[in-house]
Amino acid sequence: MRRALIPVSLLVLAGCAAAPSDPEVTFYADGRTVNVKPSQYCDLRSENCAVDPDAVGVLRVRPGKPVQISVPGDLADSAWSVKFTYRNARGEPQEPLRSKLFTERDPRHAYTLVLPDEGDQLESVEVQQYGARIETSTTGAFDFVARGTWILSVDDRAG
Numbered sequence: 584m585r586r587a588l589i590p591v592s593l594l595v596l597a598g599c600a601a602a603p604s605d606p607e608v609t610f611y612a613d614g615r616t617v618n619v620k621p622s623q624y625c626d627l628r629s630e631n632c633a634v635d636p637d638a639v640g641v642l643r644v645r646p647g648k649p650v651q652i653s654v655p656g657d658l659a660d661s662a663w664s665v666k667f668t669y670r671n672a673r674g675e676p677q678e679p680l681r682s683k684l685f686t687e688r689d690p691r692h693a694y695t696l697v698l699p700d701e702g703d704q705l706e707s708v709e710v711q712q713y714g715a716r717i718e719t720s721t722t723g724a725f726d727f728v729a730r731g732t733w734i735l736s737v738d739d740r741a742g
Contacts, residue, residue: 605620605621605624605633605731606621606624606654606655606657606658606731607619607620607655607733608621608652608653608654608655608658608710608733609652609653609654610640610642610650610651610652610708610735611642611650611651611652611653612642612643612644612648612649612650612651613642613643613644613645613648615642615643617640617641617642617735618640619638619639619640619733619734619735620635620638620733621633621635621638621731621732621733622634622635622636622638622639622732622733622734623635623729623731623732624730624731624732625714625729625730625731626714626730627714627715627730628714628715628716629713629714629715629716629728629729629730630716638733638734639734639735639736640733640734640735640736641735641736641737641738642735642737642738643737643738643739644704644705644737644738644739645739646672646701646702646703646704646739647698647700647701647702647703647704648705649695649696649697649698650695650696650705650708650735651693651694651695651696652665652693652694652695652696652708652710653692653693654691654692654693654694654710655692656692658710658712658731659685659690659691659692660687660690661686661687661712661713661730662684662685662686662687662712662713662727663684663685663691663710663711663712663713664681664682664683664684664685664710664711664713665681665682665694665696665708665709665710665711666679666680666681666682666708666709666711667679667680667681667696667705667706667707667708667709668705668706668707669698669703669704669705669706670703670704670706671700671702671703671704672700672701672702672703672704674704676706677699677703680699682694682696696708704737704739705737705739706737706739707734707735707736707737708734708735708737709732709733709734709735710731710732710733711729711731711732712729712730712731712732713727713728713729713730714727714728714729714730716728
């Protein structure tokens with residue numbers, strides 16, 4: 584009887600030792616929620632990346648409506664920001680904008696994305712977690728390299 588318990592307990596221990604899954608970001612708009620896995624997730628040096636081109640969430644967002652974004656603790660305790668694209672009320676594409684940079688000094692578990700004007704239509708949202716690697720841009724500025732990226736594609740059909 585005792586021998587039968589050993590293999591079962593080893594199976595339970597093996598299941599607990601599984602690697603943690605990649606963090607998910609939650610997007611909420613118009614009463615709907617979608618959890619999104621990273622489309623790219625790398626080690627802290629922004630190297631050794633796993634890429635999943637199908638890891639894109641889709642939500643319907645009416646013009647001028649906010650999108651709430653919730654991030655897990657590991658992401659909140661790191662450097663991250665939100666980049667987004669949108670069109671104005673006349674349908675003209677606008678320059679992409681970015682939220683402020685959130686850091687481990689002031690952890691942020693949630694962010695509400697509000698567009699500049701009431702008639703603006705959101706097109707896409709990208710949560711970017713930054714790693715330890717810094718590169719010099721063509722302008723001579725320093726840029727943090729994204730470690731993880733979570734993408735929301737906006738369904739803007741009327742209705």
